[in-house]
Amino acid sequence: GAVVSQHPSWVICKSGTSVKIECRSLDFQATTMFWYRQFPKQSLMLMATSNEGSKATYEQGVEKDKFLINHASLTLSTLTVTSAHPEDSSFYICSARAGGTDLNSPLHFGNGTRLTVT
Amino acid sequence: GENVEQHPSTLSVQEGDSAVIKCTYSDSASNYFPWYKQELGKRPQLIIDIRSNVGEKKDQRIAVTLNKTAKHFSLHITETQPEDSAVYFCAAYGGTYKYIFGTGTRLKVLA
Numbered sequence: 465g466a467v468v469s470q471h472p473s474w475v476i477c478k479s480g481t482s483v484k485i486e487c488r489s490l491d492f493q494a495t496t497m498f499w500y501r502q503f504p505k506q507s508l509m510l511m512a513t514s515n516e517g518s519k520a521t522y523e524q525g526v527e528k529d530k531f532l533i534n535h536a537s538l539t540l541s542t543l544t545v546t547s548a549h550p551e552d553s554s555f556y557i558c559s560a561r562a563g564g565t566d567l568n569s570p571l572h573f574g575n576g577t578r579l580t581v582t
Numbered sequence: 583g584e585n586v587e588q589h590p591s592t593l594s595v596q597e598g599d600s601a602v603i604k605c606t607y608s609d610s611a612s613n614y615f616p617w618y619k620q621e622l623g624k625r626p627q628l629i630i631d632i633r634s635n636v637g638e639k640k641d642q643r644i645a646v647t648l649n650k651t652a653k654h655f656s657l658h659i660t661e662t663q664p665e666d667s668a669v670y671f672c673a674a675y676g677g678t679y680k681y682i683f684g685t686g687t688r689l690k691v692l693a
Contacts (some may be wrong), residue, residue, distance in 0.1 A: 498681065507671065508626070508683045550693040557625065559681075570616050570682055571673075 469490055469576025477581055485543045485577045487558030493511055493538035496562035499531075502555040504550040511556075514541040544558065548581040555579075584609040585615060585673050588683035590686030595662050596692050603687045605672035606654040620669045624659045630657070635674075642687075660692045 467490040469533075477483050487497055495516045500508040512533055513521040520533035530552075532544040545552055556577050559571040585608040595601050605615075613634035618626035630645045632639045632655065639646050643662075648655040659666055674686040 475597060505688075507685045510682070565682065569614075570628045570631055572628075573618075575625050576623075578623075 466572045468558065468560055468572045468574040470558050470577055472577055473575055474578040476582070477579070479549055479581055480547055482544055482546045483548055483579060485545075485556055485558070485579075487541045487543070487560070487574050488562050489538065489562070489572075491562075492562040493573075494562070495538060497535060497541040497558055497560045499533065499541075499543050500559065501554045502557060502576075504555075509544045509545075522581075545579065548579070550581045553579055553581045583611060584674055584680070584682040585670060586682050586684045588687060590687060591685065592688045592690070593692045594692060597662060597664060599662055600693075601649065601657075601659045601662050601666070601689055603657045603670055603672070603689070604654060605656070605674075605684050606652075607674040607682075609674065609676070610618050610652065610653065611649075611676040614644070614675040615648060616673050616675070616681075618656050618671045618673065618683075622668075626671060629670075659689075662689075664691050664693050667691045 469488045471486045497514040499511045501511050502508050510523050511526045514533045515537040516535045522528045535541040555576050557576040558574045561569050588605045616631035619629045620626040630644050630646050630650050643660045645658040667690050670687045671680045675681045
C-alpha cells in the first residue's frame with residue numbers, strides 16, 4: 465500500500481515553455497503533499513507544501529509564480545514550472561504521508577521527474 | 583526552523599563490515615526520525631524510522647538509535663552487502679510539521 469505515482473518520469477522542454485508534473489496518491493488520501501527538488505548528488509530540498517483546497521506554502525527562496533502548485537483533490541497535486549529556463553533543469557520529486565491523522569508517519573515518494581530545459 | 587546535519591558525506595566499507603551514519607537536529611520539538619535509501623535515479627525508500635519515545639529500533643541488519651538529549655540519531659548497518667550501496671538520507675519531522683532532510687551519505691560497500 466501507500467503508493468505515490470508521479471508523471472511524467474522525464475521531460476525535455478524548450479526554454480520559455482511550461483511543464484506540468486502530476487503527483488497522485490493511488491491508495492490513500494493525502495491532504496498534504498510535499499514537492500522536493502534534487503540536484504545531482506545532493507539532498508532533497510523542500511520547495512513547497514501542497515495543501516488540498518488551499519494555497520501552497522512555499523519555502524524561502526522558491527518563487528511561487530514560477531512554480532505553480534495546485535492541490536485540487538485529496539489524491540492529486542500538480543507542479544507547473546512556468547517559463548522554464550535551463551537552470552530549472554533538475555529532478556523533482558513529490559511525496560505524501562499516508563498516516564491520516566498520525567503526524568508521525570513516513571513520507572512516500574513518487575518516482576520523480578527529470579526535467580531538462582534546452 | 584529545523585536544521586539537520588548528516589555525517590559522513592561518503593563512506594566506504596568492506597563487505598561484511600558495519601556502517602554507521604550520524605545525524606544531528608536542532609529543533610527539540612521534532613519527534614519522528616525516518617531514514618531513506620535512494621539508489622541512483624530512483625525514489626527514496628523508507629528503510630527504518632524511530633519515534634521520540636523510543637531509544638533504539640532494530641530491523642534485521644539495520645538499527646537506528648536516538649539520543650533526544652543530545653539531539654542526534656544514527657543509522658547502523660551490520661554485515662554490509664554490495665546491494666547496500668546507495669545514498670542514505672536521514673530526516674527529522676515534528677516541530678515545523680515538515681520533513682527536513684540531511685545532506686545524504688553515499689555508502690559504497692566493497693566486495
